[in-house]
Amino acid sequence: MPSTFFTASPHWRWLIVAYFFLGGLAGGSYFIATLMDLFGKTRDRRLVHLGYLIAFPLVCLCGLVLTVDLGRPERFWHMLIQSETFRPMVKAYSPMSLGAWALLCFAGCAFLSFIAVLAERGWLRWPALRQLSPLAPVGRLVTVIGALLGCYVAGYTGVLLAVTNRPIWADTSLLGLTFLISAASTSAALVIVLGAWSGVSGEGMRALERFDGSVLVLEFLAIVALVASLGRIAMVWLNGWGVLLAVMVLGGIALPLFVRWRRPISGPIGPVLVLLGGVILRAVIVFSSDQLP
Amino acid sequence: MAEPMGFFTDTTVCIGCKACEVACKEWNQLPAANGGVRPLSGDSYDNTRRLDGIHWRHVKFIEQFSADRRQGRWLMMSDVCKHCVRAGCLEVCPTGAIIRTEFDTVVIQSDACNGCRDCIGACPFGVIDINPVSGTAQKCTLCYDRMKVGLEPACAKACPTESINFGTIADLKKMAQARLGQLHHAGESRAHLYGTDEAMLGGLNSFYLLVDKPEVYGLPPDPKLPSRNLKSSALWSVLGAVVLALTSVISFRNRGTHDA
Numbered sequence: 001m002p003s004t005f006f007t008a009s010p011h012w013r014w015l016i017v018a019y020f021f022l023g024g025l026a027g028g029s030y031f032i033a034t035l036m037d038l039f040g041k042t043r044d045r046r047l048v049h050l051g052y053l054i055a056f057p058l059v060c061l062c063g064l065v066l067t068v069d070l071g072r073p074e075r076f077w078h079m080l081i082q083s084e085t086f087r088p089m090v091k092a093y094s095p096m097s098l099g100a101w102a103l104l105c106f107a108g109c110a111f112l113s114f115i116a117v118l119a120e121r122g123w124l125r126w127p128a129l130r131q132l133s134p135l136a137p138v139g140r141l142v143t144v145i146g147a148l149l150g151c152y153v154a155g156y157t158g159v160l161l162a163v164t165n166r167p168i169w170a171d172t173s174l175l176g177l178t179f180l181i182s183a184a185s186t187s188a189a190l191v192i193v194l195g196a197w198s199g200v201s202g203e204g205m206r207a208l209e210r211f212d213g214s215v216l217v218l219e220f221l222a223i224v225a226l227v228a229s230l231g232r233i234a235m236v237w238l239n240g241w242g243v244l245l246a247v248m249v250l251g252g253i254a255l256p257l258f259v260r261w262r263r264p265i266s267g268p269i270g271p272v273l274v275l276l277g278g279v280i281l282r283a284v285i286v287f288s289s290d291q292l293p
Numbered sequence: 294m295a296e297p298m299g300f301f302t303d304t305t306v307c308i309g310c311k312a313c314e315v316a317c318k319e320w321n322q323l324p325a326a327n328g329g330v331r332p333l334s335g336d337s338y339d340n341t342r343r344l345d346g347i348h349w350r351h352v353k354f355i356e357q358f359s360a361d362r363r364q365g366r367w368l369m370m371s372d373v374c375k376h377c378v379r380a381g382c383l384e385v386c387p388t389g390a391i392i393r394t395e396f397d398t399v400v401i402q403s404d405a406c407n408g409c410r411d412c413i414g415a416c417p418f419g420v421i422d423i424n425p426v427s428g429t430a431q432k433c434t435l436c437y438d439r440m441k442v443g444l445e446p447a448c449a450k451a452c453p454t455e456s457i458n459f460g461t462i463a464d465l466k467k468m469a470q471a472r473l474g475q476l477h478h479a480g481e482s483r484a485h486l487y488g489t490d491e492a493m494l495g496g497l498n499s500f501y502l503l504v505d506k507p508e509v510y511g512l513p514p515d516p517k518l519p520s521r522n523l524k525s526s527a528l529w530s531v532l533g534a535v536v537l538a539l540t541s542v543i544s545f546r547n548r549g550t551h552d553a
Binding site: 003006012032073075078083096163165169170173175177211218 | 388
């Protein structure tokens with residue numbers, strides 16, 4: 001029996017699954033918004049705004065969920081500040097320590113971009129905020145840094161799981177990659193759903209759907225590689241969790257791709273399935289290990 | 294720094310009295326589970342079952358019986374935190390609550406821990422868990438408070454058969470080698486030491502004399518540090534980020550001519 005099967009579960013349950021999913025959405029939507037902003041056309045700006053508007057509330061929710069999940073929520077700040085010396089608490093080789101800092105810094109960028117969008121849309125009238133617009137140099141710097149941090153927030157959760165000794169999590173190095181790609185597919189799906197709901201259409205939406213389609217193919221390849229990298233340990237998925245993973249692959253990747261292939265503008269069904277698939281993927285990874293001895 | 298201290302547990306003389314468990318709970322004022330009403334395990338005389346946040350010592354009963362119950366063997370092992378020289382829990386702890394003491398032991402400072410539980414999954418031995426009363430991760434401290442005033446840990450003091458030996462690591466290793474030689478001389482060729490080799494997490498400051506494979510005692514055959522996956526996982530993630538960035542650039546730039 002592999003040595004990872006002699007360990008104890010950290011009891012990371014639904015709140016952590018929710019954090020992994022919401023963190024992926026927050027980081028991913030900011031990342032997509034920034035890249036659309038840098039490389040897209042001016043008529044994509046409503047989608048860009050959507051990405052930035054989504055990211056900040058989601059990252060706030062992430063902080064809340066993580067705090068509630070702690071055994072001592074009132075000590076959440078111990079992640080950032082040493083409780084005895086009041087010096088910054090940073091551990092370069094602890095993904096959770098770096099993740100806490102990344103989440104804080106990302107939240108800062110997401111906030112600045114959030115108010116910049118409010119100003120750009122005329123909902124906040126304060127001339128100084130124009131500097132924060134992604135079209136201004138300062139705003140552009142904020143969004144580029146934010147996109148890198150968003151990428152980190154979306155993917156470090158998989159690395160965090162790998163840097164344990166638990167079965168499945170510590171038996172592969174591909175969880176960070178899988179979570180990152182899944183974060184991109186689910187974020188694109190969320191922006192598509194919200195874009196369609198708020199009446200955005202045209203080439204920007206089609207580009208986003210093209211991106212989501214490509215990322216779904218990458219996600220499929222990442223999951224196949226993940227299962228292959230587990231080797232014989234993947235046998236632990238010969239149960240309900242494995243069935244759920246297969247359902248996720250079929251319903252959250254294959255079906256949305258099929259729908260998009262049949263109808264270039266597919267409506268909300270495909271993206272909603274992608275979002276559900278993102279939740280199921282994280283639930284399978286977290287719970288299937290949690291239930292092992 | 295004081296000399297490294299630890300435990301040598303000779304499982305061959307453990308009688309499963311659980312005096313160490315009781316002494317540990319009493320000295321460290323660990324609460325009872327389930328209001329003191331502990332459900333019976335139903336498949337063992339051991340009802341503690343595992344180490345957790347309120348059981349820092351656990352005497353494992355390994356009950357090996359044939360199907361017809363004619364042949365049987367009992368193995369007993371008082372399990373505890375291994376106080377690894379290279380400790381996985383200490384590596385991942387994001388709050389700095391887990392420290393290495395002047396005795397080379399590993400201690401969780403309950404007043405600094407915020408109960409994130411990262412250390413639980415990182416421990417290669419499944420030693421740590423949450424204490425439901427404090428809401429923090431807890432485990433054996435090797436009675437740090439007693440050591441500070443020159444006392445031996447409560448479990449070692451209570452052990453009636455000297456299965457649990459406390460002392461400097463150097464002395465304990467000598468004692469373990471002598472006992473191993475004695476057992477081998479007596480014909481117990483299966484006897485071996487677990488945790489004395491520095492290849493295992495730099496050496497365990499709580500090591501064991503076993504008479505079967507480590508797995509039989511619920512010990513991992515090849516415990517590793519959680520950080521072994523850090524570099525490879527990070528590199529794959531960076532590669533993923535680059536691929537995603539390229540995919541997005543291609544998707545967002547290559548538009549149909551009607552978009553011009």
